[in-house]
Amino acid sequence: MSDQPPQSRRGLARRLTMQALYQWLVNETPPQTLLKQFREQPEGLGRADPDYFSELLCGTVEHAAALVELVRPQLDRPLDQLDPVEYAVLLLGAYELQFRPEVPWKVVVNESVSLAKTFGAEDGFKFVNGVLDKIARSTRAAEIAVG
Numbered sequence: 001m002s003d004q005p006p007q008s009r010r011g012l013a014r015r016l017t018m019q020a021l022y023q024w025l026v027n028e029t030p031p032q033t034l035l036k037q038f039r040e041q042p043e044g045l046g047r048a049d050p051d052y053f054s055e056l057l058c059g060t061v062e063h064a065a066a067l068v069e070l071v072r073p074q075l076d077r078p079l080d081q082l083d084p085v086e087y088a089v090l091l092l093g094a095y096e097l098q099f100r101p102e103v104p105w106k107v108v109v110n111e112s113v114s115l116a117k118t119f120g121a122e123d124g125f126k127f128v129n130g131v132l133d134k135i136a137r138s139t140r141a142a143e144i145a146v147g
Contacts (some may be wrong), residue, residue, distance in 0.1 A: 006115060009047055009048055009049040009052070010049050010052050011079055011111060011114075012045075012046060012047055012048035012049070013045075013048040013049045013050075013052040013053040013056060013091065014052075014056065014111050014112075014115065015048070015115060016038055016045060016053050016079060016117075017053055017056040017057050017060070017092055018085075018088050018092055018115050018119065019038075019088075019119075020034040020035075020038060020053075020057050020091055021057065021060060021061075021088035021091060021092060021125065022085060022088045023118075024057075024061060024086050025087055025088055025090075026084050029060045031057050034057060034073050035053075035054055035057060035058075038053070056096070056115060058098060059095055060091050060095040063095060063098070063099070064091065066098075067091050067094040067098065068091075069113050070091050070094045070097075070098060070135050070138075070139070071091070071094050071135065073132060074130075074131045074134040076119040077120055077127065083120060084123050085116070085119045085121070085124065086116060086120050086121070086124045086127060086128055089112050089115050089116050089119075089120065089128050090112075090128060090131055090132065092112065092115075093108050093109065093111075093112035093128070093132045093135070094132070094135055096108040097103055097132065097135055097136055097139045097141055101140075101143075104143070105136040105139075105140040105143055105144060108132065108136070109129060109132045109133060109136060112128055112129075112132050113125045113128055113129045113132075115128075116128040116129075119126060
């Protein structure tokens with residue numbers, strides 16, 4: 001497993017968003033507080049795309065109930081038994097699949113799997129891959145059919 005961070009500005013924004021969503025899930029920290037906190041860190045947002053970070057974080061939180069309804073039917077366990085890292089990654093991936101159709105579904109799944117490998121439990125990435133693949137088949141059926 002590589003600890004090398006994603007190189008794209010959007011990949012870095014996803015990484016920071018996943019970390020912020022984790023805080024939101026665990027501590028119920030409001031998104032505006034998280035945006036401020038992440039921007040004011042000594043390294044700031046680094047090379048991450050600040051607008052994409054903001055959109056992903058605020059959009060995922062805003063649409064959390066709908067995203068949970070996308071994720072829940074694909075799970076093999078109750079939501080409250082999900083690892084918070086995997087839960088954050090699944091919400092983020094579901095958001096991009098649902099609301100960012102210009103991002104190829106394979107990119108969403110691959111980036112999510114990478115985050116789960118870096119931050120999640122040992123085999124959590126396999127679970128994330130399976131769940132997001134099923135969500136992609138329903139939200140991106142036309143895109144998947146084309147190839």
